[in-house]
Amino acid sequence: MHALIIDDSRTMRSILRRIVTELGFETTEAGNGQEALDHLESGLTPDICLIDWNMPLMDGYTFVTRVRADERWRNVTLMMVTTESEHGQIVRALAAGAHEYVIKPFTPDAIIEKMELLGLVAQEVPA
Amino acid sequence: MTVTMEPSLGDVHAVVEEVWSSFLGAEDPILPLPTPMPMPPGGWSAAITVSGGWDAQVTVQLTDPGAVHVTSTMLMCSEEDCTDEDLRDALGELVNMVGGNIKSLMAGAAVLSLPLVGHGDISPGSHLLEVCRLDLTWRGEPVVVTVHTPPPPAVA
Numbered sequence: 001m002h003a004l005i006i007d008d009s010r011t012m013r014s015i016l017r018r019i020v021t022e023l024g025f026e027t028t029e030a031g032n033g034q035e036a037l038d039h040l041e042s043g044l045t046p047d048i049c050l051i052d053w054n055m056p057l058m059d060g061y062t063f064v065t066r067v068r069a070d071e072r073w074r075n076v077t078l079m080m081v082t083t084e085s086e087h088g089q090i091v092r093a094l095a096a097g098a099h100e101y102v103i104k105p106f107t108p109d110a111i112i113e114k115m116e117l118l119g120l121v122a123q124e125v126p127a
Numbered sequence: 128m129t130v131t132m133e134p135s136l137g138d139v140h141a142v143v144e145e146v147w148s149s150f151l152g153a154e155d156p157i158l159p160l161p162t163p164m165p166m167p168p169g170g171w172s173a174a175i176t177v178s179g180g181w182d183a184q185v186t187v188q189l190t191d192p193g194a195v196h197v198t199s200t201m202l203m204c205s206e207e208d209c210t211d212e213d214l215r216d217a218l219g220e221l222v223n224m225v226g227g228n229i230k231s232l233m234a235g236a237a238v239l240s241l242p243l244v245g246h247g248d249i250s251p252g253s254h255l256l257e258v259c260r261l262d263l264t265w266r267g268e269p270v271v272v273t274v275h276t277p278p279p280p281a282v283a
Contacts, residue, residue: 008241009220011201011213015150018203054223054239083227088236104224105149 001025001120004046006036006063007081008055012104016050016081019108023121033058037066040073048120050111051098053082053089061093068097077118081106134229134274139259142228143272146221147265151200157270163262166190166271172249173218175226175242180235183258184251184275185226187218193268194218215244225272251275 003025005016013029020027028044030036032055040046049067051060058066060080067073079100080093090101100114115121140159147157171194174186189197198217199206219242230237243249251257255275263270 009216009223011198011217011220014202054241056241083224083230083239085228085231086236104227105146107149 001048002028002044002046004028004030004036004039004044004049006030006033006049006055006060007052008032009052012052012081016111019111020050020115022108023112023115032056033060033063033066036063040067040076046076048077048079048115048118050079050081053080053084053093061089061096064093064096064098077120079114079118081111133258133276134232136259136261138232139229139272139274140261140263142232143225143261143263146224146228150221150224151197151265155266157263157265160262160264160269163260164269166269169247170194171214171218171244171246173222173242173244174249174251175222176240177226177230177233177237178240179237181230181233181237182277183229183233184255185222185229186249186251186271186273186275187222187225188248188271188273189218190268193265193270196266196268197221211246218242218244229274254278 003020005013005027007013008031017027028039030039034057053060064078078098080098081102083104085103102110102114116123166188170190172186172188174184177183194214195206195209198209198214201217222242227239254277256278257273258276259274261272
């Protein structure tokens with residue numbers, strides 16, 4: 001499994017990388033939406049993209065619309081991970097094709113839970 | 128938390144506590160300072176601007192050691208390894224989360240700027256007034272969070 005982590009903050013990419021690496025994912029990182037699109041254009045096929053909203057050059061919302069407009073990437077799961085928590089923005093992102101939405105700050109469990117819901121991680125069975 | 132036209136101290140404190148406990152360790156809480164004290168010279172400031180339905184500048188100020196503690200904790204690296212570039216990045220993300228979550232408390236759609244981080248003070252625009260100030264302490268170092276907004280329109 002492969003995760004593409006898209007955030008202009010190296011710190012946040014590092015935090016997300018630690019979480020998904022623990023789950024067994026390989027990772028690629030991008031500092032903005034354009035850099036992430038470049039990775040996809042060059043043949044990267046991630047199972048999931050973790051996407052910040054506010055980034056220079058290309059924001060996360062634009063990235064989602066660009067990915068969803070291209071059939072080549074229809075199987076890529078898109079999860080917003082952002083401080084943008086206004087209801088209207090959440091609705092916009094989900095309507096544009098994001099599958100899940102996580103608001104910063106988050107705990108590792110919040111990310112893991114969403115990935116379980118998306119079927120990317122096996123759900124823990126209570127003992 | 129409630130949606131109001133101006134953030135309350137309690138709401139801003141709740142936001143800061145949530146950010147700190149999520150990324151800097153719930154076992155090491157950020158606490159109110161019983162007596163506010165001036166920030167020592169130097170230190171780091173991180174600011175972010177909110178514009179739209181609500182206009183404001185949110186600023187987080189830390190001492191040099193406080194900024195290094197934050198950065199090494201977020202990046203999980205040793206304090207000796209933290210570069211100024213690391214500090215700018217980590218403090219930028221910190222104020223992004225604080226500012227973004229304060230924005231969500233306010234009425235009206237608004238957008239966040241990209242964060243601005245610098246060594247020393249980041250003075251708010253001269254047209255802005257301080258409407259909220261939290262004096263806190265984390266790992267023995269003072270932390271100041273302020274919210275500045277434009278003055279209310281004059282009543283004729």
